[in-house]
Amino acid sequence: MVEDCGPVTISQGIASWLKEYDFHAAGRCGVCPHFLPDEWKRGPAATMVEATTLCPPSGAGAPSAIAARKPRVRLKWRRARQDASVPRLHLATDAAGDGIWDWDLATDAVWFSPGWQTMLGFSPGEVPPQLDSWSSRVHPEDLPLARTALQAHLSGERPFYESEHRIRAKSGDWLWILNRGRVVSWDAEGRPRRMIGTHIDVTARKRVEEELAESRLQLDAILDNAPVGVLLVDSDRVIRRVNKAVAATFQHRMEDIVGSSARVIYTDDRIFEDVGRRAYPRMLSGGQFDEEVAMRRADGTDIRCRLIGRSVKADDPARGFVWVVEDVTVRWRAEQALNDRAGFQRVLLDTVPVPIFVQDVMGHYVDANHAFERWMGIDRQALFGRTVFDLAPPHLAEADEAVDKALLADQKPQTYETQLRCADGTLRDVLFSKAVYCRTGGKPAGIVGALMDISERKHAEQALLERQQLFEQIFVASCAVKLLIDPVDGRIVDANPAAAEFYGYALDRLRSMHIQDINVASRAEVDRELRQAKRAERRQFQFHHRLASGEIRDVEVYASNIVVHGRKLLMSLIHDITERCIAEEALRGKTRELERSNAELEAFAYVASHDLRQPLRVITSYLTLLERGLGTSLDEEGRECIDFARDGAQRMDRLIVDLLEYSRVGRKAKPFRPVPLDEPLRLAMLNLEVAVQDAGAAVTLDGLDGLEGGALPVVAGDDNELMRLFQNLIGNAVKYRKPGRPPVVRVGVALDRQGGAPVVRIDIRDNGIGIAAEDRDRVFGIFQRLHRREEYEGTGVGLAICKKVVEHHGGQLWVEGPPDDDLRDADGRPCGSLFRLVLPALASPEEPASADGKARDRR
Incomplete structure (x- = not known):
């Protein structure tokens, strides 16, 4: 019985080929979907026989038109169709990179397509058309599996034959092949007669799969043998994977902990929420979380663990998070015990009235007790890192160093007399008793010494x-x-x-x-x-x-x-001191004379500036009257000359005012008082409100580092001068802006210490045109302009006034290049400049200023 085998859907190349053949070229008859007999297997160029001779009768009711067709006409038509389809079949299979085989099960003759042969490195026609050409090249380990899959299909257990196996190429290399096929015709007894299939080269995919499998095996081996716990947690903090160390650390079964919330390993919900709030934003931004946290085992035992967490991929929480958990309970408890022991030893040492000190093997002091501090008159923190050369004369220090070397060599306690210099510079006669203390293993770690002051006895x-x-x-x-x-x-x-x-x-x-x-x-x-x-x-x-x-x-x-x-x-x-007294009296006289001269000079400057400004006002007024009187009769050149003259008079007036203000800094100032920096900053911003709005600038106050409650610190000074200082610096940051870039000005205030005294550090950062490195000192000189007047207006006195105000308040002012922050130009480079000033700070608003009305030097 001949069965209907249905359509063959082996590969994209076969599908295209079947479409071109329109069933007839694929071996199907023109009346029913049965496959043609073996004549087709002679090759695409073979003559195809009448398909209807193999088809079963279609019954008494078959259409008479089909029976009346002439066999010769139909054969000629099909040959023409076949001749046109065969080249397209070859092109389709070659383009797909697949090979095609056609196997006659009765004779074991196999037709191998050119793509099948070139896939193995052969030339078309070089491979004999026999089944042995395939089976002899299949890897011996894979051949039984391939035959088993083939037999399962031939016996009807599977609808298709499919097998992945290795096959030897002409070069001797082994290629992985995906072999697929299907029986397309049977004989009259129902036995498979003909089978068609494809070869697809999957070597690259198999190598990737093998590498991936190897990587997974390695990863599993690493995780299973890692001495620390490793967890994979998703974005909902649900545990997706753990290694054996995690189960051992927390005494949970691996199957119980996987799929649970990470909450199960924390001591309480507060710690769980706190870690989540602080760790996950940091990990999502590409950072790493590394802290020691209190956690809990399954039996309720509290343990101490070090948590190290990173995102699998930054900004992609769907990839999850990797946590490394290290149980540091033993170390933590040892450190606590060590700290307790160290505290006990510290109390014991400080209780002993005998001065005791500790040195490392290099001779540096690393510790001392209170008695030694009192005896030396120096704090143990100041003593740390010093040597005997800092406490004794060179010849005594060299002798002491030689004794220490001998002590470290033979490790026998020593007692000897020498001298030691105290913090006040006096030399004391002392009796030293020294011994070596060692690390585990007996290696010397340093010297412990005790001394007794025998100065009185020696004296x-x-x-x-x-x-x-x-x-x-x-x-x-x-x-x-x-x-x-x-x-x-x-x-x-x-x-x-x-x-x-x-x-x-x-x-x-x-x-x-x-x-x-x-x-x-x-x-x-x-x-x-x-x-x-x-x-x-x-x-x-x-x-x-x-x-x-x-x-x-x-x-x-x-x-x-x-x-x-x-x-x-x-x-x-x-x-x-007679000459010194005479000189001091002369200096006092000169000082009085200089103060009188300065007062007269200041009065003269004020009068001169007033008298100089009056003619300038007259010039400006008459220029305005002249321009108004001439009206339309004034040509463009004349109007330009009047504008130049008026602009020169106005610049001269501003210059006189700036000079007068510069001369008054530090002279007409009020007695210094405690000034909260909020006051001058607020007034300066109020005065600059119009300029800031016109420029579209963003001026912010941030970086209140170390300030309680965000309140600005208090300095001793003149509030008017401080207001002019901030107004000039912030105004310059707004004025010297880059065209096309909205100005950004950031004022940062922080408390700091210099020389042990509190200071206020104020940073004014802008994104303007910046100042070249060679001009950063020159810019504070009077009349120093870095730009033409038509670019930026000004007299070149503003920064000189700022520097004089800061120095009058006992501080420092300088300019630095742009720091590496988020203020950048269009090319991504840092832009603008950073003006930094330091002023002495008052501990509280009630702290008084110095007697002469000037700020104390706190630097």
Whole structure:
């Protein structure tokens, strides 16, 4: 029985071929959809036989027109159709890159298309048309599977034959082939007689699949063997994948935790929400979240974990997020215990009254107790990083360094005497006891030392031996004028030769005199000063001393108490300051004269500016009257000359006003008072309101770093001068703008410290035309203009006034290039400039200014 086999839909190339054949060229008869017999397999050029001879009778009721067709006419028509379709079939299969095979199951003869042969590197016609040409090239490992799939189709288990297998090309390389086919005709007993199929080269896809499978295996191996937990979480914070370390860390089964909310591994909802609020925006922007967080196991045990999270792809939450979880509970508890132990050790060390210090192997001080701080007079933070060379003279430091090297070499405790310099510069005799402390493994980590101040003992031991030599070197042989005075009655006990030469008395005569004999002050005043010196209430005095010649000299006396043979005396070091006093008096006179001259000059400047501006007003007025009087009779050139003259007069007037304002900075200012920066900034912005609106500028106040409640800090100064300062700087930022670019001005205020004193740092950032690096210092000079007047108006005095105002307030003003922020030009480069000024800050509005009305120097 011949069965209807239906349409063959093997590939796009076969579909196109069947369409061109219009059933007849594909081997179907003209009456029914049955396939033609084996004559078609001789090749596309073979003569095709009458299909109706193979078709079963169509019944007694078949149309008589079909039976009446002449076989020769129909055969001729079909040959013409076939001859026209075969080239298009070849083109279609070659264009698709597929191969076609046609297998006669009775003879095992196979027709291989040119594309099939070239796919394997053969030339068309080079492959013998036998089934063995295919089976001999299939990989031995794949051939049984291919035959099994073929047998399943031939037996009717599967509607199509389909198999992926390797086949050896002519070059010897193995190609992966997707082999598909279908039986298209059967014999009278229903056995498959003919089969048609395609070969598709899927080598590239198989390699990609193999690489992908290898990558997945590697990823699975990495995840399963990773010592830390790895989770894949979606945008809803639902866990999609975990590795074994996660299950072990949190004691959950992997199948239980996958698909659950990440909330199950957190201690409470507050921590879960807090991590989500802070981490996910950062990860979505391409950043990384890395923090230690309290989490919880399945049994309710709280643990400490380090969370590291990143987005699989930034700005694409659908890709999910990767979290690395490391259980740091043991380390965290060890650190807590270590911190507790360190705290105990710190209290213990600070309780011990013996000065103790710690050095590393390089000799740098890394720690000390309170006793050492008190003994040295230096804070342990200031001591950190110093060496013995910073505390002792070079020769003592070198000896101490040699001892430390020997100690680190043999690691035996040592005790020795040396000297050490304290923070006040004095050398102390000390007894050192040192020992080495080691790391795990016995490697030296540093030296722990304790010291005892033996200065008093050493001084007592050497006092009698050194007294005479010390007296000779310090008192007698010194060129400085020195007197040894009894504070009880003022008698001069001793004097050095320099004193005898200065006062003009012989030493014996001087040693028999009283201090009242050379001090021109009254006796009561001298006695009072002696009592103050004896009680160490004062150490420095200034007197008028009379020489033997009768000349009066101004002297400065430094007095200190000493004990000689159990007797308390005053050691007086005397400096002749007569010339200095004369110079100071002359300087005070010059200062008074300069102040008077400056006042007269300022008055002159004011009068001169007033008198100079009056003629300019007259010129401007008469130019206006002249222009109005001439009216239409004034030609364009004359009108231009009048405009030039009026513009020159107006610029001269502005220049005079700016010069007057420049001269007044720091002179006509009010006494300094605490000024919150809100006041001058608000007034400056009010004055600039029209200019800002006309320019379409955006002026913002931001960057209030370190300011409580966002309130601007307080400085000591003149509010009018500060207002002019901000008005000039912000006005310049608006005025010197780039055409076509809306001005943006940002005023940032932050608290800072310089030299330990609080300061206010104010940044004025703009996106204007900027200032070249070589002009950033010159721009603060008076009359320094960087642009022509027709480009930007101005007199070149504004920034000079700003610098003078800032310096009057004890601050600094400078300009920097544009920082790397979001203010950029059309090419994406940073644009504009940054004016930065620093002013001394007041800790509170009640903090007073200095006595002379100027700000204290807090820098």
